[in-house]
Amino acid sequence: MHGNEPCGAYALARLIKRMVRPLRGRLTLAFMNPAAAARRNGDGSHGARAVEEDLNRVWSAGALGGPGASLELTRARALRPLLASVDTLLDLHSMHCDGPPVILAGAAPKGVALARAVGAGLPIVIDRGHAGGTRLRDYAGFGDPASPTSALLVECGQHDDPAAVELAYAVSLRFLAHWGLVEPRPSQLSAARPAPEIEVTDTITVQTGPFEFAAAYRSLDVVPRAGTLIGRDGAREVRTPYDACMLVMPSYLLGPGDTAVRLGRLRAV
Ligand SMILES: [Zn+2]
Structure with a gap:
């Protein structure tokens, strides 16, 4: 693809x-x-x-x-x-x-x-x-x-x-x-071990750019506290909406309209 x-x-x-x-x-x-x-x-x-x-x-x-x-x-x-x-x-x-x-x-x-x-x-x-x-x-x-x-x-x-x-x-x-x-x-x-399931709640789409993350995040990193600054889209601050927020596939090559990162929470399986 x-x-x-x-x-x-x-x-x-x-x-x-x-x-x-x-x-x-x-x-x-x-x-x-x-x-x-x-x-x-x-x-x-x-x-x-x-x-x-x-x-x-x-x-x-x-x-x-x-x-x-x-x-x-x-x-x-x-x-x-x-x-x-x-x-x-x-x-x-x-x-x-x-x-x-x-x-x-x-x-x-x-x-x-x-x-x-x-x-x-x-x-x-x-x-x-x-x-x-x-x-x-x-x-x-x-x-x-x-x-x-x-x-x-x-x-x-x-x-x-x-x-x-x-x-x-x-x-x-x-x-x-x-x-x-x-x-x-x-x-x-053999039965596979149960996989973690992550429900995406928010998709952060670049509006103006330039988009910059506050840290070098890896995919599935968990940000412990709600309200943590995770990035800036031009002048707009992007903060985590809840505790234990998982960052799914942060992207570092971005233009307006692209998905910067998805925010999710771990589902109880
Ligand atoms: Zn691909």
């Missing part, structure tokens, strides 16, 4: 090389934004988050059916018929902030149930997405509590950490085993 997040592409390449074939149904592996992955950066490295706009913010009927034009919108429009055939979707990502991998389950109970079932013990983040546009994991039926389709987004670790590739591959196999497309591995038969 994001060209600078290679773990998903490596996991898919491994599934293809190992000739993983579904025991039932159909398995589709999609390299979502190869044009962004092929981009060469100023430092000689490959892979940009996007070419013209974030491919993971265009998944609404308004954006897809609207007058907007970009390489990413063209790609998303081309993938629409394929996505209409998808019963359940796994979207693999990585993070530039430091912190543990997480599953983004969306806001509907079905996403949380799927995240628990696929398990792997990863923290489960329950959230509504971004003001800047709709994610694929929330697209059409995926985000509709009444639809039988479902989706998970997994942030597998840091962009260039080889461990993110291992996790992306392991989560893919767990996901496929959950739906009966592959036999579960012996290690998957």
Whole structure:
């Protein structure tokens, strides 16, 4: 999905090389934004988050059916018929902030149930997405509590950490085993330990910028006291609204309209 997040592409390449074939149904592996992955950066490295706009913010009927034009919108429009055939979707990502991998389950109970079932013990983040546009994991039926389709987004670790590739591959196999497309591995038969569940209460979207955090936060850091200054958006102070406030995926490369950080609290499981 994001060209600078290679773990998903490596996991898919491994599934293809190992000739993983579904025991039932159909398995589709999609390299979502190869044009962004092929981009060469100023430092000689490959892979940009996007070419013209974030491919993971265009998944609404308004954006897809609207007058907007970009390489990413063209790609998303081309993938629409394929996505209409998808019963359940796994979207693999990585993070530039430091912190543990997480599953983004969306806001509907079905996403949380799927995240628990696929398990792997990863923290489960329950959230509504971004003001800047709709994610694929929330697209059409995926985000509709009444639809039988479902989706998970997994942030597998840091962009260039080889461990993110291992996790992306392991989560893919767990996901496929959950739906009966592959036999579960012996290690998957034991019940995963219950994962912490984090309910996102606030999404801090950059209004004016420049946005600066008050400290070098890692994802899932907990700020003990309500009212603590955690950042500034231009002249606007951003403070924690309650005690034991968890900072989910602080982002340090920001412009107006981007999500700076999500605030959440640990649910009693
Ligand atoms: Zn991503």
